[in-house]
Amino acid sequence: MGPMTKRATERPAAFTKPAHWTNDPAPPPVKAKDEQDPDGLSPTRYGDWVQKGIAIDF
Incomplete structure (x- = not known):
C-alpha cells in the first residue's frame, strides 16, 4: 500500500466563514x-413512474 495522504482536520488560515453559516443544531x-x-401507488414512494402505459425508473 502506498503512502497515505494526511487528512485535513482544520480549515486553511485564509478561510472566512460565510455569513449564513451558523452553529445552531x-x-x-x-x-x-x-x-x-x-x-x-405513489411513484415517489415505490420508485416506478408510468408514462404512456410503460413503467419507467429514473
Whole structure:
C-alpha cells in the first residue's frame, strides 16, 4: 500500500466563514404526511413512474 495522504482536520488560515453559516443544531425531522394518491401507488414512494402505459425508473 502506498503512502497515505494526511487528512485535513482544520480549515486553511485564509478561510472566512460565510455569513449564513451558523452553529445552531439542525432542526428535528418533520414526520411525512401520509396522503392518499388518487391514481394508485405513489411513484415517489415505490420508485416506478408510468408514462404512456410503460413503467419507467429514473
